[in-house]
Amino acid sequence: MKIEAVELRVLKMRLLKPFRTSFGVQQDRYPLLVRLDIDGRSQWGECVAGEGPWYSYETVETAWQVLKGYLLPAVIGRDLANVDALETLFAPVRGHHMAKACIEMAFTAALAEHARKPLAKFLGGVRDRVETGVSIGASLAQGYRRIKVKIEPGWDVMALGAVRERYPEITLMADANAAYGLDDAAHLAQLDRFGLLMLEQPLAAGDLVDHASLQRQIRTPICLDESIESARDARQALQLGACQVINIKPGRVGGFAESRRIHDIAANAGVPVWCGGMLETGIGRACNVALATLPNFRLPGDISASDRYWAEDIVEPPFTLQRGGTVAVPTRWGLGVRVKVDLVERLTVRRELIGS
Numbered sequence: 451m452k453i454e455a456v457e458l459r460v461l462k463m464r465l466l467k468p469f470r471t472s473f474g475v476q477q478d479r480y481p482l483l484v485r486l487d488i489d490g491r492s493q494w495g496e497c498v499a500g501e502g503p504w505y506s507y508e509t510v511e512t513a514w515q516v517l518k519g520y521l522l523p524a525v526i527g528r529d530l531a532n533v534d535a536l537e538t539l540f541a542p543v544r545g546h547h548m549a550k551a552c553i554e555m556a557f558t559a560a561l562a563e564h565a566r567k568p569l570a571k572f573l574g575g576v577r578d579r580v581e582t583g584v585s586i587g588a589s590l591a592q593g594y595r596r597i598k599v600k601i602e603p604g605w606d607v608m609a610l611g612a613v614r615e616r617y618p619e620i621t622l623m624a625d626a627n628a629a630y631g632l633d634d635a636a637h638l639a640q641l642d643r644f645g646l647l648m649l650e651q652p653l654a655a656g657d658l659v660d661h662a663s664l665q666r667q668i669r670t671p672i673c674l675d676e677s678i679e680s681a682r683d684a685r686q687a688l689q690l691g692a693c694q695v696i697n698i699k700p701g702r703v704g705g706f707a708e709s710r711r712i713h714d715i716a717a718n719a720g721v722p723v724w725c726g727g728m729l730e731t732g733i734g735r736a737c738n739v740a741l742a743t744l745p746n747f748r749l750p751g752d753i754s755a756s757d758r759y760w761a762e763d764i765v766e767p768p769f770t771l772q773r774g775g776t777v778a779v780p781t782r783w784g785l786g787v788r789v790k791v792d793l794v795e796r797l798t799v800r801r802e803l804i805g806s
C-alpha cells in the first residue's frame with residue numbers, strides 16, 4: 451500500500467447548537483480533513499484537533515503544520531505493508547497524536563477496504579450496533595442511553611442536583627474537562643449522592659497522582675479522558691488507581707492501533723472503556739463507531755447521531771439514532787460511508803495537496 455499524495459483541507463461547519471464546555475462556547479467547527487491517494491484510490495480521514503489549544507495543545511493549525519512539515523514527508527511515496535510500518539515512521543515526532551491519528555485511521559480504513567471487510571470487522575469488532583450517549587450543556591436530549599453534563603466550578607452540584615431531581619432514573623454522568631484541583635475533593639464528594647455513572651477528568655491532564663488521591667476521597671468512579679494519551683498512560687493510571695473507567699478517543703491517542711492497546715490493558719484490568727467524541731463529522735464518527743464495536747467498549751459512547759450536530763453531514767448515509775439509543779455499524783467495506791465530495795468542496799476554506 452503506497453500513499454502517493456495527501457490533500458489537506460479545512461472546512462467551516464456551523465454547529466446546530468453552540469457547544470459549551472469549561473473552555474468556553476463554540477459555534478463553528480473547522481474540521482481538518484485528509485484525503486489519502488493510495489494505489490489509485492481515495493481514502494478520507496479526519497483530524498479531531500480543535501480550533502484552540504484548550505482540550506489539547508494540538509489545534510487545526512498545529513496539526514496542519516506537523517502533517518505538512520514532518521509526518522507526510524515521512525510516509526508519502528513509501529510502500530507500507532501495515533500500520534506498524536506507519537507507526538515506526540511517525541515515532542520520531544513527539545506527541546501530536548491527533549495529527550498522526552488522522553493518517554493512521556485513514557490508512558487502516560484503506561487496509562480494511564483492501565481486505566474487503568468493513569472497518570469494524572477488520573478491527574475485530576463484535577457488535578452490529580453501538581450504544582450512544584450525548585454530551586450537553588443544559589438542555590436534555592431524548593432517546594440516548596445516557597446523558598453527560600459538562601460541569602465547572604459554579605455549575606456542578608446545583609446543576610446535577612436539578613437534573614437528577616427531574617430525571618431520577620436516567621443514566622447520568624459529568625465531565626469537568628480538568629476544571630478542578632485536588633483542593634476541591636470535599637466539594638466533588640457532594641456529587642456522590644447523585645448516583646453518577648462516572649465523573650470524567652476532574653483534574654488537570656498531568657495529575658495522575660492527584661486523580662488517585664481524589665479517587666480515594668470520592669465514591670463516584672473517575673473516568674480519565676485528557677490524561678490518557680497512550681497505552682503507557684493507561685497502564686500507569688490503572689497501576690496508581692487514578693481511574694476506574696477510560697474514555698478512548700482514537701484521535702487523542704494516535705489512532706486505532708494505540709486505541710486497541712489501551713482497550714486491551716483496560717480489559718485485562720477489568721476496567722470498562724467507552725468511546726469519546728470531538729464533534730466529528732461523519733468521517734470521524736464512522737471511525738469511532740467501528741472502534742466502539744470492540745468487546746471492552748461496555749458503556750455508551752459520545753457517538754451521537756449526525757443530526758445532533760449538523761444540519762447536513764458530509765457522509766452518506768448519515769448516522770441516525772435508532773431504537774434503544776443505538777447507532778448501526780456500517781457494513782460496507784472500509785470506512786463504510788460515502789463522502790459527499792461536492793458538499794465538502796462547498797464547505798472548504800483551505801486546501802493543499804502534498805505530493806512526493
Ligand code: NPQ
Binds near residue numbers: 469471501752
Ligand atoms: C470531551 N467532547 O469529552 C470532549 C470535549 C470537546 C463531546 O464532550 C473542538 C476541540 C471541539 C475540542 C468539543 C465532548 C471540542 C473539543 C468537545 C473537545 O471532553
Ligand code: MG
Binds near residue numbers: 627650676697726
Ligand atoms: Mg471529556
